[in-house]
Amino acid sequence: LKGAARLAPAPCRWNSGLPVNIGVLFVPQQEAWVVERMGKFHRILEPGLNFLIPLLDRIRYVQSLKEIVINVPEQSAVTLDNVTLQIDGVLYLRVMDPYKASYGVEDPEYAVTQLAQTTMRSELGKLSLDRVFRERESLNASIVDAINQASDCWGIRCLRYEIKDIHVPPRVKESMQMQVEAERRKRATVLESEGTRESAINVAEGQKQAQILASEAEKAEQINKAAGEANAMLVKARAKAEAIQLLAAALSQQHGSAAASLSVAEQYVNAFSKIAKDSNTVLLPANTGDVTNMVAQALGIYTTLTKPQAVKNQDETPPAHEEPQPASMEMLKAEQGSSS
Numbered sequence: 001l002k003g004a005a006r007l008a009p010a011p012c013r014w015n016s017g018l019p020v021n022i023g024v025l026f027v028p029q030q031e032a033w034v035v036e037r038m039g040k041f042h043r044i045l046e047p048g049l050n051f052l053i054p055l056l057d058r059i060r061y062v063q064s065l066k067e068i069v070i071n072v073p074e075q076s077a078v079t080l081d082n083v084t085l086q087i088d089g090v091l092y093l094r095v096m097d098p099y100k101a102s103y104g105v106e107d108p109e110y111a112v113t114q115l116a117q118t119t120m121r122s123e124l125g126k127l128s129l130d131r132v133f134r135e136r137e138s139l140n141a142s143i144v145d146a147i148n149q150a151s152d153c154w155g156i157r158c159l160r161y162e163i164k165d166i167h168v169p170p171r172v173k174e175s176m177q178m179q180v181e182a183e184r185r186k187r188a189t190v191l192e193s194e195g196t197r198e199s200a201i202n203v204a205e206g207q208k209q210a211q212i213l214a215s216e217a218e219k220a221e222q223i224n225k226a227a228g229e230a231n232a233m234l235v236k237a238r239a240k241a242e243a244i245q246l247l248a249a250a251l252s253q254q255h256g257s258a259a260a261s262l263s264v265a266e267q268y269v270n271a272f273s274k275i276a277k278d279s280n281t282v283l284l285p286a287n288t289g290d291v292t293n294m295v296a297q298a299l300g301i302y303t304t305l306t307k308p309q310a311v312k313n314q315d316e317t318p319p320a321h322e323e324p325q326p327a328s329m330e331m332l333k334a335e336q337g338s339s340s
Contacts, residue, residue, distance in 0.1 A: 018059050025050045025059075032098035034061035044098055061102040067159065068093045070109055072116050074165075077124040079132060085124065086167035091116050091147075092160040100155025108156055112147060116161060119146040129172070136163055 026049060027033055033045040037057050074088040095101045105111050123142050140161045147158040251260060
C-alpha cells in the first residue's frame with residue numbers, strides 16, 4: 001500500500017515518503033508516523049497495524065528512529081595561534097522525540113550541520129595548533145555537548161562527532177615537518193649522550209670491581225705466599241735440626257772427629273777448584289798452598305766449639321775406657337800425598 005501511492009516529498013528530510021491514508025496502515029519497524037486530524041496533531045503511529053479515518057486523518061511526517069549519519073562539509077577555522085585549518089567531520093544523530101523533530105525545527109539535518117560547524121570553529125579558536133592534534137577526543141566531546149544542549153528542543157540527540165581530516169597550509173606543514181625532524185634529532189642526541197654516560201658508568205664500575213678483585217687476589221696471594229714461606233722455613237728449620245742431631249750423633253760415635261776432618265778437607269778442596277770460575281778477581285790468603293795448616297785451623301775452631309760440650313758430657317757420664325784414636329793429621333797428610 002505504501003509503495004502504491006505516494007505524494008510529494010515531505011518537509012522532513014528523514015522519511016521514505018508519505019503514505020496515503022486508506023484506513024488500514026502497516027507501520028514498519030523503527031519508524032514513527034505523525035498523524036494530523038484536520039490539520040492538527042492527532043497522534044503518532046507505532047510499528048504494526050494501525051487504523052485511521054480516511055479524509056480526516058493525514059500522515060504528515062515520517063520520522064526514522066535509526067541512527068543517522070550526516071557528513072559535515074569541510075570548513076575553515078582559525079586556531080589560537082592564528083593558523084588556518086580546513087576541517088571536516090561526521091555527525092551521528094538519532095531522533096528521540098518524533099513530535100519535537102517534526103514541529104520543533106523545519107530542517108533538522110541542516111540545523112544540526114550548521115550548529116556542528118559553528119561549534120567546531122568556536123572550539124578550535126580556544127586551542128593552539130599542537131593541541132588540536134593532541135586533543136581531538138576532547139574536541140569531539142565538546143562539540144557533542146554543545147550540539148546536545150541546543151538540539152534538546154528539537155527532539156534530536158547527537159551520539160558522536162568525529163573529525164575526519166585536518167588540512168594544514170603547506171608552509172605550516174613544512175614547519176611542522178622541520179620541527180618533527182629537529183625533535184627527533186634532539187631525542188637521538190639525548191639518547192646517544194645517555195648511552196655514552198651509561199657506558200662510561202659501566203666501564204668505571206667494571207674497572208672499580210676489577211681493581212677490587214685484583215687487590216683481593218694480590219692480598220690472598222701475599223697471604224698464601226707468606227704462609228708458604230713460613231711453612232718452608234719451619235720445614236727447613238726442622239730438617240736442619242734433624243741434620244744437626246744426626247751430625248751430633250755421628251760425631252759422638254767412634255772416629256767421628258776423623259770423619260769431620262775429612263769432610264772439611266774435601267769442602268776446602270772443592271772451594272778452591274771453583275774459586276776462579278765466577279770472577280777474574282780473587283783474594284787468597286798468604287798460606288793458600290798449605291792445606292794442612294788450613295785444615296788444622298778449621299779443626300781447631302771446631303775443637304774449641306765442641307770442647308765445652310765434651311766437658312759437660314764427661315761430667316754427666318762416668319769415665320769409660322778410651323780407645324786410642326788415630327792421628328787425623330797424619331791421615332790427612334797421607335791422603336794429600338797420595339792425591340798429589
